[in-house]
Amino acid sequence: MFCFQCQQTAHNTGCEGKAGVCGKKSDTANYQDALTGALIGLARSAKSGHKTYDTDEIVIKGLFTTITNVNFFNDTIKKLTAKIHEERGKINAQKYEDYDMECLWNDNEDIRSLKSLILFGLRGMAAYAYHAMVLGKTDDEVNQFFYEGLYAIGENYDLEKLLSLVLKTGEINFKCMELLDKANTEAYGAPVPTTVPLTIEKGPFIVVSGHDLYDLKLLLEQTKDKGINIYTHSEMLPAHGYPKLKAYSHLKGNFGTAWQSQQSEFHNIPAPILFTTNCLMPVRESYKDRVFTTSVVSYPELVHIGEDKDFTPIITKAIECGGYEKEMNLTGINKGSTVTTGFAHETVLGVADKIIQAVKDGKIRHFFLVGGCDGAAPGRSYYTDFVKQSPKDTIILTLACGKYRFNDLDIGEICGLPRILDMGQCNDAYSAIKVALALSKVFECSVNDLPLTLVLSWYEQKAVCILLTLLYLGIKNIYLGPTLPAFISPKILSILVDQYNITPISTPDKDLAKILG
Ligand code: SF4
Ligand code: SF3
Numbered sequence: 001m002f003c004f005q006c007q008q009t010a011h012n013t014g015c016e017g018k019a020g021v022c023g024k025k026s027d028t029a030n031y032q033d034a035l036t037g038a039l040i041g042l043a044r045s046a047k048s049g050h051k052t053y054d055t056d057e058i059v060i061k062g063l064f065t066t067i068t069n070v071n072f073f074n075d076t077i078k079k080l081t082a083k084i085h086e087e088r089g090k091i092n093a094q095k096y097e098d099y100d101m102e103c104l105w106n107d108n109e110d111i112r113s114l115k116s117l118i119l120f121g122l123r124g125m126a127a128y129a130y131h132a133m134v135l136g137k138t139d140d141e142v143n144q145f146f147y148e149g150l151y152a153i154g155e156n157y158d159l160e161k162l163l164s165l166v167l168k169t170g171e172i173n174f175k176c177m178e179l180l181d182k183a184n185t186e187a188y189g190a191p192v193p194t195t196v197p198l199t200i201e202k203g204p205f206i207v208v209s210g211h212d213l214y215d216l217k218l219l220l221e222q223t224k225d226k227g228i229n230i231y232t233h234s235e236m237l238p239a240h241g242y243p244k245l246k247a248y249s250h251l252k253g254n255f256g257t258a259w260q261s262q263q264s265e266f267h268n269i270p271a272p273i274l275f276t277t278n279c280l281m282p283v284r285e286s287y288k289d290r291v292f293t294t295s296v297v298s299y300p301e302l303v304h305i306g307e308d309k310d311f312t313p314i315i316t317k318a319i320e321c322g323g324y325e326k327e328m329n330l331t332g333i334n335k336g337s338t339v340t341t342g343f344a345h346e347t348v349l350g351v352a353d354k355i356i357q358a359v360k361d362g363k364i365r366h367f368f369l370v371g372g373c374d375g376a377a378p379g380r381s382y383y384t385d386f387v388k389q390s391p392k393d394t395i396i397l398t399l400a401c402g403k404y405r406f407n408d409l410d411i412g413e414i415c416g417l418p419r420i421l422d423m424g425q426c427n428d429a430y431s432a433i434k435v436a437l438a439l440s441k442v443f444e445c446s447v448n449d450l451p452l453t454l455v456l457s458w459y460e461q462k463a464v465c466i467l468l469t470l471l472y473l474g475i476k477n478i479y480l481g482p483t484l485p486a487f488i489s490p491k492i493l494s495i496l497v498d499q500y501n502i503t504p505i506s507t508p509d510k511d512l513a514k515i516l517g
Pocket of ligand 2: 211234235259278279372373374400401402425426427459460462463
C-alpha cells in the first residue's frame, strides 16, 4: 500500500506496510487504488462514450468512498469497482483500460504532487456533490469535471497544464459548494443562530455523526414520537441551526467533540451511533455492537443501513440500550456546557450594517477565519490558543470540526454579536467566502486587503478542495497547519508560496503579532 492523502500520514511522507495511521489496512488501500484506477478507466471511456446520470452517481460515490475515514470494508469497495467496470461497458462499446495507480505514486514528484492535488480535491468535491445529489441537486459542469480531472491523472500532461487543472478543481468546487448550500437551504431553510446544549437527557437516544443532513432528517422523521432523543456528533452539529431540522423537538443537543476523540467518547455509551459520512475510526470492542453505517460509509461486521433508509435496527438498539439513567452534564473540551451554531451567510450578512459600522468605529479590528478539520496531532492545540489569545476587538469566524477545540469558550461579544461565529460544516466555507466577498464590495477593496486572515487546519480531502477554491479565488496569506501536506513537493510548495504566500502556522503569539502588526 501507499497512501499520503491526509494530514496524519506516517512520518509526514506516506503510509506504507501493513496499515495506515487511520487504521486502513494494506489490502483495503490496494482495493481503493484499484477502484480509483477503474474510475480513471471509466473517465477514458466517457470521453468518447455516452455517460448518463447513473455514471455520474457511480463516479461521485466511488470518489467519496476513498476519502479518509469513510470506508474500511473490502467487500463494498470491490463491489463498487465491479459496478464501475460494468458501467464502463455500458457507456462505450470500446474497452478502455483501468489506470495503474502505481504509475502515479512512482511518478516524478512534481507531477505526482499536482495530480494528487487534483485527485484528492476531486474526492473532497465528490462528497459535497453527493450531499447535494441526495437532495435532488446536480450540476452538469460539476459532474463533467469529475471526468476531466480523473482523465488527466492518467495522461502525461506537463506541469503547466496540471497546475491549471488544480485551479480549475478549486473553481468547480466553489460551484459545487454553492450547489450544496442551495440544496441545504432550500430543503431545511437558512440557518439561524442557535445555542446547542451538551447535556444528554435521560432515556434512549441516538448519536448521529458525519455530514449528511438528509440522513439525519430521515432518522428524525422515523424516531418522531418514539421517546428517543437525537444528538448530533462532530460535523453534524450545524444541523441544529436549520429551521426545518430544529423543528423536531427530539433533536436535543450535541454529544462529544471532534472525530478523533470518538474511541474514548463512545466507550460504553448506552446508545447507538449512526455514521452518515466521515470520520469513522476503527471501532473498539466496547461499543462495536452499537455503531451503524449508511450511504458510502462501511466497516466489516457493522450493520449497514441500505438505500431503503430503514433505520429500524438503530431504533431497536436505542431502546435496548436505554440511554443514561439520569441527565448527564457533559461539557466541551474547555468545560463549556453549550455551543452555538447557525451563523451562515444569510445571518451574518443580515447584520452586515452593524458589522460595517463596528469596523468603521474601530470596535472590530480584525476578523479571523479559524476553521477546518480537527485531528489527533498535538500541534493542533495551536488553534485553541490562537482563539484564546485573539484580542477582544477581533471576531472569530469558524467552520468544520476543528471548532471543537474552542467552540465552548465564552470569549465575549462585540456589539451584541458573539465573538465566535460558527458558520457550519466544512462545505459552509462557501458562507465564509460569500461574507468575505460581500465585505470586500462594501469596503471597495480586494478580499486580500480586508482586515481578515484565514487560519486553517486540514486533515482530509474536503479541506484540499476548499483550499484549492481559496487559491482559485486569489486569496492570499493563508496560515495553514498543523503540518503542510506530504503530497506537496518542494517545487510545487514554492509556487504556492510565491503566488499565494501560503504560510505554515508557527506559534499563536508570533502569528497574531505578525498578522495584527
Ligand atoms: Fe495514511 Fe491518511 Fe492514507 Fe490513512 S488516509 S492510510 S492515515 S495517509
Ligand atoms: Fe472533520 Fe473528518 Fe474534516 Fe467536514 S469530520 S471536517 S476531519
